[in-house]
Amino acid sequence: MLPISPKTALCGVLLHPAGHTRSPAMHNAAFAELELDARYLAFDVPPEELGEAVAGARALGIRQLAVSIPHKETISGWLDAVDETAQRIGAVNTVTRVDGRLVGTNTDWLGAxxxxxxxxxxxxxxxxxxxxxxxxxxxxxxxxxxGAAVTVLNRTVSRAEALVTELGADAAGPLSTLGDLDHQILVNTTRVGLGEDASPVTAEALRKGTVVLDAVYDPPQTRLLRDAKHAGAKTIGGKWMLVYQAAEQIALWSGRDAPIDTMADAFDAAGH
Ligand SMILES: NC(=O)c1ccc[n+]([C@@H]2O[C@H](COP(=O)([O-])OP(=O)(O)OC[C@H]3O[C@@H](n4cnc5c(N)ncnc54)[C@H](OP(=O)(O)O)[C@@H]3O)[C@@H](O)[C@H]2O)c1
Structure with a gap:
């Protein structure tokens, strides 16, 4: 790591409550390998202090903030601009300083x-x-x-239907219909499996030859991924989604290609 000076770029993640986060480890490992003069911290900011936190980031010249739960849908009101992608998704997960302006975007989609x-x-x-x-x-x-066709299944079907209409997907339904659907790709974006040994779908509904990504990354090996592997599917842990969306964040502020494997190793090493 380069020594800290007034020129050192400061980046970080806004989250609340202050739980465990592997983002500082991943970003700082990438900065070290790329020899970027930068540091990455985690900031616990409650919702009622979000506006002040953004004002502070502006005054301190912070180069980039990752935006985590619960701020992704509310931070846009304090920014100078929100790009079309984040507007369409309806959530900002990244704020980057561009020519002195704070611009919101979303890199989660690219990560997935x-x-x-x-x-x-x-x-x-x-x-x-x-x-x-x-x-x-x-x-x-x-x-x-x-260019994929997309079916959205959710516990609350009306929410799936609304999402399909808004984002131009193809069909909606309840979680229990997975076994009836011919598909090549399955992505879990529910919270089921987060910090627990549970799956949003039955093991019988999973298919051989499909590719299954679980956005949940804690624990790294979820029950869904274990069931999918057992069914003969190829599995991808949420770590990879997190690493690729973070790599895009680094590209946005530094213009550099981030070292994916180094970041994935840092994710592993930063476990509980
Ligand atoms: N790997 C990555 O880079 C990455 C990035 C972002 C998020 N994530 C992870 O993605 C997950 C979702 O985050 P989010 O912010 O999208 O959450 P969210 O907006 O709160 O959405 C939660 C979803 O989970 C469903 N759900 C919750 N409890 C359920 C249950 N018991 N049974 C069935 N469905 C249930 C909800 O269904 P209803 O609509 O019926 O309530 C809803 O569809 C989290 O685990 C987060 O850590 C990972």
Missing amino acids: ARALEREIPLSGRHAVVLGAGGTARAVVYGLRER
Whole structure:
């Protein structure tokens, strides 16, 4: 790491409550390998202090902020601009300083697309997305951008239907219909599996030969991924989505290609 000076770029993640985050480890490992004069911190900011935090970031010249739960849908009001992608997804996960202005964008969609593309080209494939929250919106946007047909299944079907209409996906339904759907790609964006040994779908609904990405990355090996592997599917952990979306963040502020494997190793080393 280069020594800290007044020129050192400061980046970080805004989150609340202050839970465990692997983002500083991943970004700082990338900065070290790229010899970027930069540091990455984590900031616990409650919702009522978000406006002040953005004003502080502006005054301190912070180069980039990743935006995590619960701020992704509310931070846009304090920014100078929000790009078309983030507007369409309805969530900002990245704020970058561009010519003195704070600009919001979303890199989650690219993280999901690139993670899946490790195993399968997306154009012309049928993808099923489980969930209809903020992450689902980013994933559906990414799949549509890459030319996949998309079915959204959710516990609350009306939310899936609304998402399909808004983002131009193809069909909606309840989680229990997965087993009836011919598909090549499955992405879990529900919270089921986060910090628990549970899956949003039954093991019987999973298919041999499909590619399954779980956006949940804690634990790294979820029950869905274990069931999918057992069924003969190729599995991709949420780590890869996180790493690729972070790599795009680094490209946005520094213009550099981030070292994917170094970041993935840093993710592993930063476990609980
Ligand atoms: N790997 C990455 O880079 C990355 C990036 C972003 C997020 N994530 C992960 O993605 C997950 C979702 O985050 P989010 O912000 O999109 O959450 P969210 O907006 O709160 O959405 C939650 C979704 O989970 C569903 N759900 C919650 N509990 C359920 C249950 N018991 N059974 C069935 N469905 C249930 C909800 O269904 P209803 O609509 O019926 O309530 C909804 O579709 C989190 O685990 C997060 O850590 C990963």
